[in-house]
Amino acid sequence: MTTLPSMPLASTLISARTHADFLVALLDGDRSRCLALTEQVLRSGIPVLTLYQDLYQSALYQIGELWASNRISVAREHLATALVEGLLNQVYPRVIAPHRVHRRIVVASVEGELHQIGAKMVCDVFEMHGWDAFYLGADMPTCELLHLLREQCPDLLGLSLSVYLHLNTLLHMLDAVRAEFPILPILIGGQGLRQVGPSLVLGPAVHYVADLDALNRFVADWDQTAVSALTVTTLPTIQEAGP
Amino acid sequence: MNRQDLLETARALPAFSAAAAQEYADQRELLVASLNQIMLQRVDLDQLVGAGNHAMMQDNHHNHARFVESLLRHYDAEVLVDTVLWVFRAYRAHGFHLSYWPAQLNAWVTVLERQLSPPAFAAIYPLYHWFIVHIPAFVALTDASVDGA
Numbered sequence: 219m220t221t222l223p224s225m226p227l228a229s230t231l232i233s234a235r236t237h238a239d240f241l242v243a244l245l246d247g248d249r250s251r252c253l254a255l256t257e258q259v260l261r262s263g264i265p266v267l268t269l270y271q272d273l274y275q276s277a278l279y280q281i282g283e284l285w286a287s288n289r290i291s292v293a294r295e296h297l298a299t300a301l302v303e304g305l306l307n308q309v310y311p312r313v314i315a316p317h318r319v320h321r322r323i324v325v326a327s328v329e330g331e332l333h334q335i336g337a338k339m340v341c342d343v344f345e346m347h348g349w350d351a352f353y354l355g356a357d358m359p360t361c362e363l364l365h366l367l368r369e370q371c372p373d374l375l376g377l378s379l380s381v382y383l384h385l386n387t388l389l390h391m392l393d394a395v396r397a398e399f400p401i402l403p404i405l406i407g408g409q410g411l412r413q414v415g416p417s418l419v420l421g422p423a424v425h426y427v428a429d430l431d432a433l434n435r436f437v438a439d440w441d442q443t444a445v446s447a448l449t450v451t452t453l454p455t456i457q458e459a460g461p
Numbered sequence: 462m463n464r465q466d467l468l469e470t471a472r473a474l475p476a477f478s479a480a481a482a483q484e485y486a487d488q489r490e491l492l493v494a495s496l497n498q499i500m501l502q503r504v505d506l507d508q509l510v511g512a513g514n515h516a517m518m519q520d521n522h523h524n525h526a527r528f529v530e531s532l533l534r535h536y537d538a539e540v541l542v543d544t545v546l547w548v549f550r551a552y553r554a555h556g557f558h559l560s561y562w563p564a565q566l567n568a569w570v571t572v573l574e575r576q577l578s579p580p581a582f583a584a585i586y587p588l589y590h591w592f593i594v595h596i597p598a599f600v601a602l603t604d605a606s607v608d609g610a
Contacts, residue, residue, distance in 0.1 A: 286551040287606070330527075382540055383524050385531035386486060414537050 231264050232272050241277050244298040245290065252301055253308060266313055266346070270339050271430045274302050278335065299335065306338055310345075319348040319441060323405075324366060325376035326358035328388045333380035336408050340376050343430060347437045360391050364398055374403050374440075379410035392424070407433065462598040464542060470595065471538035474587055481577075481584035482533035488576055489526045495572045496522050500565065509564055511556030521552060522565070533585065545592070549603040559600055566593045 236255060243251035259269050281298045284290045323344050325337050334356035341351035352370060354363070367375065375395060379388050388406070395404060406418060407427045415426040427433040485492075497519050500506065510518045532541060549562070570589050574582050 286547065286554065288551075288554040288556075382544065383528040383531055386527070386534050389534060413540050413543070414535060417535070417537075 231268050232259060237273065237276065240273055241280060244277055244281065244301055245284075245294060247294075247297045247301065249301055249304065252305055256305055256309065260309070260312065266309060267343065267430055267434060269309070270306075270342070274305065274335075275339075275430075278302060303335055303338065306335070306342065310342065313342045314345045315348040317348050318350070320350075321348075321374070322350045322352065322370060322372040323374040323376055324352045324354065324363075324370055324372045325378065326354035326363055327356045327378045327380070327408075328384050328391060329358055329360055330387050331378070331380055331384045331410075332356050333408075334378075336380055337376070337378040339430060340378065340405075340407065340433060343433050344437060346434075347441060349437070360394050363391070364394060367395070367399060367402070372402070374405055375399075376405040376407070379406065379408040382410040382414070384410065385414065389418075392418075405433075405436070462595075462601070464546070464602065467542045467595060467598055467602075468538055470591065471541045474536075474538075474591055475584075477533045477536060477588070478580075478584045479534075481581040482530070484577055484581040485533055485585060486530045489530055492569075492572055492576055493522050493526045495576065496565075496568055499568045499572065503564070509558055509561040511558070514556055517552075517555060518557075518561075521548070525569075529585075529588065532588070545595075545599055546602055549599045550606050553603060553607045562596050562599070563593065566596070 236259065240252060240255045242248075243255065256269065256273075259273060260266070278299065281290065281295055285292065285295045323341070325341050325344075327334050327337050337355070338353055341353040344351040352366070352372070354366070377388060377391060379385065392404065392406075395402065401423060403423045403425065405425045405427060406415065407429075411418065411426065412428070415428065418424065419426050425436065427436050500509075500518065500522070501515070503509065506515065506518075528544060552561075553559075566589060570586070570593075573585060573589065577585065
């Protein structure tokens with residue numbers, strides 16, 4: 219049994235006991251226990267987004283701090299990350315919205331960026347809103363991303379940056395995408411942009427979201443805007459059809 | 462000196478030219494290779510980084526160069542200060558000795574002066590000077606977390 223570290227807990231909806239149990243289960247590599255705790259949280263009516271942000275993300279940040287302070291090994295950190303990724307796959311059937319809005323997003327982690335769980339969570343938020351999300355995972359080569367964008371013609375591109383040191387690569391990717399797709403809206407986010415994200419929103423087609431709650435609002439607003447635009451564009455047709 | 466004082470000094474650094482940033486980015490891999498060559502030749506390396514930490518040291522050099530490359534293009538004083546403090550905390554916790562930091566940073570200056578053009582070196586040197594002169598502050602500000610680890 220791993221000794222429980224004393225660290226601040228983020229959520230008010232998820233109990234401190236659940237946080238602590240989940241963290242210990244992750245550190246012990248106890249997949250069944252992690253899944254049982256996930257089921258327990260969801261059965262209590264807590265939204266998936268809260269599960270992601272206040273349990274999974276919070277626990278992974280704590281795990282990162284435990285590695286930084288040399289209290290756990292890189293191997294144990296990877297074990298925990300892999301467990302959470304597996305849990306996301308198991309939660310996914312509850313995430314996908316039955317109604318589809320026929321919009322597409324392509325989401326990738328920046329080239330060189332090895333973290334991908336945040337990008338996967340972003341995809342799930344879009345799926346909750348009925349979008350079709352194409353999740354490309356970590357370390358996406360820019361040329362291959364451009365190739366996929368040509369094939370899929372998405373409504374939106376999402377780029378995730380977990381570690382600041384890849385910022386210059388993100389800037390190069392933005393330049394490359396913009397050169398070929400001048401009006402494609404691009405969403406950027408991730409822990410690596412915590413301090414500089416807003417300053418990168420240099421044009422109307424680049425959006426920054428700070429966390430999953432902000433992302434959820436962004437998608438809802440986007441859907442609302444799209445519905446309004448649809449209403450406006452169909453009005454003339456109705457008028458033309460009149461006497 | 463506390464974090465706020467460090468931030469003030471970081472905010473006072475001169476702006477880095479786009480040409481210097483591009484040259485650093487173009488040379489990054491060569492710079493890292495040269496730095497690793499210098500550091501790996503040191504007979505006191507185990508004392509500097511701790512036995513078994515050579516690969517972690519080289520990771521740090523690689524990450525350092527990517528970090529500086531990003532910083533030169535899109536400078537942010539808070540990112541600089543908070544990242545350096547995190548690096549000091551994490552690497553000290555993993556057994557890196559205090560003497561590693563001046564050894565590494567002085568080697569960086571040697572490599573940069575040798576491989577960059579004089580204007581690019583002149584533009585970037587203030588950042589490395591800032592790293593070097595504030596080592597005592599980085600150590601003092603991370604002492605508590607390392608001692609408590």
